[in-house]
Amino acid sequence: MxxxxxxxxxxxxxxxxxxxxxxxxxxxxxxxxxxxxxxxxxxxxxxxxxxxxxxxxxxxxxxxxxxxxxxxxxxxxxxxxxxxxxxxxxxxxxxxxxxxxxxxxxxxxxxxxxxxxxxxxxxxxxxxxxxxxxxxxxxxxxxxxxxxxxxxxxxxxxxxxxxxxxxxxxxxxxxxxxxxxxxxxxxxxxxxxxxxxxxxxxxxxxxxxxxxxxxxxxxxxTRTTGVFTVEVDTNADGSDGTDDAQTALVGAGLPVERDGRLLHVSVADETGYDTIRDTIDGLGVGLVRLQQRRHRIAEVFLGEQSQAPQTEKETADA
CATH class of the missing domain: 3.40.50.300 (P-loop containing nucleotide triphosphate hydrolases)
Known part of the structure; x- marks a missing residue:
């Protein structure tokens, strides 16, 4: 009702x-x-x-x-x-x-x-x-x-x-x-x-x-997307392992966007999850997070605004 x-x-x-x-x-x-x-x-x-x-x-x-x-x-x-x-x-x-x-x-x-x-x-x-x-x-x-x-x-x-x-x-x-x-x-x-x-x-x-x-x-x-967020631990020598993880994932053919210590990895299908996991495991660095991203309302809202038709005034101003 x-x-x-x-x-x-x-x-x-x-x-x-x-x-x-x-x-x-x-x-x-x-x-x-x-x-x-x-x-x-x-x-x-x-x-x-x-x-x-x-x-x-x-x-x-x-x-x-x-x-x-x-x-x-x-x-x-x-x-x-x-x-x-x-x-x-x-x-x-x-x-x-x-x-x-x-x-x-x-x-x-x-x-x-x-x-x-x-x-x-x-x-x-x-x-x-x-x-x-x-x-x-x-x-x-x-x-x-x-x-x-x-x-x-x-x-x-x-x-x-x-x-x-x-x-x-x-x-x-x-x-x-x-x-x-x-x-x-x-x-x-x-x-x-x-x-x-x-x-x-x-x-x-x-x-x-x-x-x-x-x-x-x-x-x-907030439906799930085809993007996984990856966060890794530091290397054994204390250095940041994110650089190595990013290089390895790109080498595995996966598109990667970096946000500080977080790597956002796009996958085409379910096998992408296994590729990410196996790639990180092969580096010998600890995996802190492997989480599928969800859309945020802000992203949808901004997308709707950008697609909205212009008013006559907006068209004239442009």
């Missing part, structure tokens, strides 16, 4: 088209929407929530029409906005409980759900502190908590890792993944960082300039 479905969805402003005939189905699970800043991600979120009308086309969320059933959609989904919107003078408990009550939960249920949700996002020990004293990472967790507190079927997360350091980003991505694995809630998350979605999402939707470039399962994006 699709949790989100759009059909030729278009949003035009006086000087720009934010979405251009976007047709996509988003299945249950964790789906990432990726695109550069200005690609139309936040505009799509606002339309899906019924907060901004589309110029043309249709969209449904959980089977509900965004044009006529926006209020019902907002009751059944959670939303984590990109911008900082938290009141500084109240505690996380007060704010999340207020949002739970706004979603229709009775007082006792709202209190219990608030405690459970803040524990889940890692803020239970800090729940009574004023939000104004929180770090950026803690504020992001409060925003995530208020999106989850009413137990929605779907959450929309707009750039949830913005402003986080690498450790905070990893922790947030782990939380996002657990929303679905632990609670069965589907997630639609936007990001301009391709690597985040590659490691977190089951499906990825790629947009550029409001147009759909591709929508696929992540495993289809």
């Amino acid at each position: 699709s949790v989100i479905a759009t059909e030729e969805l278009t949003k035009r402003y006086p000087r720009v088209t934010a979405l251009d005939q976007l047709t996509v189905d988003v299945p249950e699970g964790v789906t990432g929407l990726v695109g550069a800043n200005g690609a139309g991600k936040s505009t799509l979120i606002k339309i899906l929530l019924g907060l901004s009308p589309a110029t043309e086309g249709k969209a449904r969320v959980l089977g509900l029409d965004v044009a006529t059933e926006g209020a019902t959609i907002r009751e059944r989904v959670g939303y984590m906005p990109e911008h900082d919107c938290l009141p500084p003078d109240v505690s996380a408990t007060e704010f999340v409980m207020h949002m739970a009550r706004m979603s229709g939960l009775p007082s006792t249920a709202a209190r219990e759900r608030t405690a459970d949700t803040l524990r889940h996002v890692g803020l239970y020990e800090e729940r009574y502190r004023p939000i104004g004293g929180y770090s950026t990472g803690m504020k992001q967790r409060v925003k995530l908590a208020q999106a989850l507190v009413h137990d929605p079927r779907l959450v929309l997360l707009d750039e949830p890792t913005n402003g986080l350091d690498p450790v905070g980003r990893d922790e947030m991505l782990d939380l996002i993944r657990r929303i679905h694995t632990d609670f069965g809630i589907s997630v639609f998350v936007t990001s301009h960082l391709l690597g985040e979605l590659e490691r977190t999402c089951d499906h990825v939707v790629v947009v550029d300039g409001g147009k759909l470039l591709r929508a696929q399962a992540t495993k289809e994006f």
